[in-house]
Amino acid sequence: MRTSNHLIGAVNFLTFLLSIPILAEGIWLSSRANTTDCMRFLQWPLIVIGAALMVVSLAGFAGACYRNTFLMYLYMWAMFFILVALIGFVVFAFAVTDKGSGRPVLNRAYSEYYLGDFSGWLERRVSDESYWVKISSCIRDSKVCGKMGREINGIPETADMFYSRKLSPIQSGCCKPPTDCGFTYVNETIWITGGGLVGGDPDCTRWSNDQELVCYACDSCKAGVLASIKHSWRKVSVINIVVLILLIIFYVVAYAALRNNKRMDNDEPYGETRMTKAQPSWIHL
Incomplete structure (x- = not known):
């Protein structure tokens, strides 16, 4: 015993x-x-x-x-x-x-995220508007997009340098517009809009150069959260x-x-x- x-x-x-x-x-x-x-x-x-x-x-x-x-x-x-x-x-x-997972993009090191690739309870939970307000506010307060900027020898990175970066799902989905929109790169969170919908992606009209908005209202941002x-x-x-x-x-x-x-x-x-x-x-x- x-x-x-x-x-x-x-x-x-x-x-x-x-x-x-x-x-x-x-x-x-x-x-x-x-x-x-x-x-x-x-x-x-x-x-x-x-x-x-x-x-x-x-x-x-x-x-x-x-x-x-x-x-x-x-x-x-x-x-x-x-x-x-x-x-x-x-x-x-x-x-x-x-x-759900990221999709590779031609000539880009990062992946793109689409809400349609996800489904089920977690997707419905994140997509719920009342709940998404809290999530997007939390992401905004974390300053994740503001921390994306990089400089090399005091010089801001170029578009080619940005395209070769490995971005997290949150950075890719919430801090930049979808690649299909065809916007022109200025820096990590500022893009020159083309004024039209390329590929018919509604996120192209949701994107804003306002640093308090960027793509927090985008489906790609929700997809990035889900992927993360x-x-x-x-x-x-x-x-x-x-x-x-x-x-x-x-x-x-x-x-x-x-x-x-x-x-x-x-x-x-x-x-x-x-x-x-x-x-x-x-x-x-």
């Missing part, structure tokens, strides 16, 4: 360590500038799961150290629901980020899958050790009963 308790304690300690990256992922998502920082509901499931896992593992560790059966059973049941929640989160994250969220969520989900596999292994080990404890507890009274029944013969001798 002592060996089983030590094993359960070790498993709970490892579970506590695994709760740290989950909690760190939620904090990382909340600190992501211009993307998930503007979608504050995204990180809360991870933060809640990570914090719950940390508390439950400590309870299980205490139960193993002090041989408290209630705490160990509480740990097993709570861990079961945490595993279900984590599996649900991973499945949900992959499901809502299933579609997809990238962050997929990165987090890969880590979660690894953590989930380890947690399941630890859970099975802890369950086996707890069953072994229970079996030994059930065997102990049986041994005492046999000794009690044998006592009269010893006395007789």
